[in-house]
Amino acid sequence: MRLPNWLSQHLAALRTLLVLTVLLGLAYPLALVGAGTLPGLSGRAGGSLLTANGTTVGSALLGQSFTDADGNPVPRYFQSRPSAAGDGYDPTASAASNLGPESVVDTIAVDPRESTPSLLTQVCARSKAVGELNGVDGRRPYCTADGVGAVLAVFRAGGLTGPVTRVVSVNQVAPATPFVTTYEGKAVSLARPGVDYLAAGGLATPVRGDAPAEPAVPPDAVAASGSGLDPHISPAYAQLQVARVARERGTDPGRVRDLVAAHTTGRALGFMGEPVVNVLELNLALDRGHPAG
Structure with a gap:
């Protein structure tokens, strides 16, 4: 059928x-x-779990922070790159910040808790902090000396053209000092919380400043990875931290450099990606061979 x-x-x-x-x-x-x-x-x-003294301390596949209870970097450890995953390296909130190159103006609210820094200001603040921690020049192009984006809101009589009528440093508020005193003959004033100067007709104008073309602080020290969980840093960022780590541990910088080299992984298959250093593995090796006094 x-x-x-x-x-x-x-x-x-x-x-x-x-x-x-x-x-x-x-x-x-x-x-x-x-x-x-x-x-x-x-x-x-x-999970590529790593242990120290019989205790699991992390995974070789996931980054983590090396900070104290107040969130400050622990000087004797190599520091990881920034993370935008949750409060930092949260595997349940893996993500990037979704901020792009046009994110240069901070949202400065009357209530500071509601303020949101732009990507530019985040990069500037991180570069300044990394420079201070490691004793190097943390300046970057388009950053102010106090670690925010060097951006002006320029008001012109004709909108996009015409004489300048007003200039505001949009990412600086009192008691800061404007990073430039004048622009095209007009005095530069500080931003006021809660005011959207671009919506009011100001033109966002980043100012490069006199920072070196090649900053001493490498890019991965100031920009988060796409996942927010990257366990690696570049060899350049690792080398930047060698002197500080060696000083804090009372050991020869050359021996610390040897450890960095030993924990540097080359390009995948010899041609894909860039050489990287696994931060957790490196710090565990330091604790074993060069414990802090």
């Missing part, structure tokens, strides 16, 4: 569902679990 066409179609769909369930819902996951038990892969399948 020939089955009705609609019933044949439903039975075929049911058979397809059962086959795919067995293949993709059972066989494939079990195959991956089995592969994870193979020598050389079992550690990664288990």
